[in-house]
Amino acid sequence: MPRTRTSATPLFVPRKTSRAAQKAARNQYAQARRQARHTDATSSPRRHSGIDPELQPTYPVAGRPGPASARGGKLRLPAHRMTTATVSGAYPFLAEGGLGAEGIFIGRDVHAEAAFCYDPFALYNSGKIEGFTNPNVVLAGIIGMGKSALAKSIATRAIAHGYRIYVPCDPKGEWTPVAQALDGTTIALGPGLPGRLNPLDAPVRPASVSPDDWDAEVRKRRLLLLAGLARTVLKRDLQPVEHTALDVALDVVVADAARNDTVPLLGDIAAVLSTTARLDTALDHQGGTMHVAAEDLAHALRRLVHGDLSGMFDAPSTIAFDPTTPMLTIDLSHLGGAGDDTALVLAMTCASAWMESALADPDGGRRWVIYDEAWRVMRHVGLLERMQSQWKLSRGLGIANLMVIHRLSDLLSAGDAGSRGRVLAEGLLADCSTRIIYRQEPDQLHAAASLLGLTGVETQAISALTRGRGLWKVAGRSFITQHILHPAERALFDTDSRMSGAR
Template structure:
């Protein structure tokens, strides 16, 4: 057995090792070089401005963080978005919730567009916010085709174009997710034509368009062919699969929830708004939940289009479920591009870094989207990863071997924070009130 590195006091190690230690020349290097070997050495914190998170384990100091304060001040910090990854039960949601709670004290607002476990509802209630519960037999309904209110700086024509683009992106993503494949060129045209026909008709009767109207139009080949003009005689046939895909959202397990005028009006002054999808009913099939998450997100994101809405957080807890569907990733990524100009930061919670890779093989569009989304997160917080995930995590995030080693040994509430290329090990500290409010273990018992 090799002698211990630091022999206990009063019991010196073998003479040879003691002498070797004394003869070692002092090794000097720049902090930049040292940080490669030992990344936590060269850090002086991120500044005193921000929201208290807990303890910087290596610096023995408080760790505070505020992406809005760092944005534009720290080199390489190009966006306020945060990726949070870790195995189940490590305290990812607890961190997101305490970050949300503490942000509200700074005047931020917090939005949780899809909460599949219903665990954010007590948090919203405690903070004077609102929760909308969706599920069979519940009164709440959301129309994902609701038009976002027009910001005063944008002309009516431009805004109409923007809304059309967003609706098409949503419809295309939903259809791709149900069909499990990319849309064919004629199917794109079919959706286009159906949307325009439905919007025109809805405007004439003073209603908002609904997913059910789109499904009905897609299911009516004659109407599509007439509306399609030059494509006449073919568009109706080419849109058959689309019609079936849309039917899934209108009938079946999601019936009524996303196919009716919204029963909720968005209150921009509420400090927190969450959408509780825990009563959706588990059919064993993830697709219904994932489609519901997408519709709920689209509705909420469009309500957040006010550029004067202040600093806001959108928390995508359990976002890993969406990662497997390139159509949904694409929608999310365009939403993130829009949100930057609106003072909105996104926090995305996943389990493993390889969740990002399930969107497609290397070189595929899904993979490119996932990597783009990762690049859109200047802050990456890595909680404990399974041993077989370490390699993927290190490769995707460009971690040093010391960092990789560190993330295999993290305890609950402790994570590797990579903020624009700098590294910290941070222990998230929960106040007893927070602990009681956030306890997800209690529900399991």
């Protein structure tokens, strides 16, 4: 049976009752309430049936009754007003409008619960973000957090916006199926493969450049390439006499090619360096010790002709650059990925020089250049110098460079503090207006915070990011973005098929 409780209700007092009558009514009501509480306190306890009374819940299902439940109360704090610009200094992740709806769809802004789009060219041209001075991007994240999927997703979706994609180095061959799915072009280089690239190919002369000026530009590029290759093999800087030897050998080979209506090859350069008589003749026998310098250079370039890189760069190119292809990748996965990576660096140097012919075309439109596994080039000054040139000229060339690394500390592996390599690596980071940081290990948080100037909240955030979620810093503005993949993209970008046993 339901328990009967004693209660007291206020008495009705007519409006025109005297004060004495009202006071008496209030006293009567107070006495009735005291009597009701006394009656409830002295009543016999309710008998429970079935379950042990000790096991009964302390509070009902609805929760703790009374003001202590914190339901329906008002939280009273002193009022304080400030602008969002001020609040962002203490907590940078504010719900805002993002970067706008123009550009490539990336995913979901976690804090704003809205779509997140990104287009460096549109942001640069609009000028609505202060401090966005270049379209270059750096992407860092530990293995398995989805940074490769993000890079491939940006590339494939950018094609729908009219951009073209160049991947000058694919050390693991992961971009080959992506290029094939998009009707792009892949050049696989390696011993025994039919692909050939001649890094001394001259790019097509722009209509706005005179023939003499263009010949001088092509000669400069070829000399920089030859010096970079020799420096990589010799593992030291070149002496002035060695630069002279390369200069003279290139002029001799180019003159021979013009007479025979052929193209200059690396093998021809190595042959001229091996024949000191031709060098002495070209210098009117004023070379002095030219044969000593030429001997080391000849052996250095011989590796690309008769050594472990033979069959890749010692013949005319088997494929011509097609400016209409949506994606061009150079697959270097057949060169191996363990031990000494000198062969890979030499191949990357030659492939980059060949691809620069496309980047120099002023009518090539806007393009993305993606350096996957860029941590492998950080220890080689020659490649860093080539990358720095593209970073500095990105606006003039109409390209957006994307550098993919594992940790921000990879930039510190370029050399000791103050060294040429270290300065170049840190310069690449400084020339990136967009930094995308996926999850970092705890021992890498200090390096990431110091290199990127992260706040305490941002540093704590990147240590707890989940798969596919990253911190986007776009010219000082911060976003936590969840990358969203289409099922077709997920299947195409899968790099864990061997771990899962899938074919």
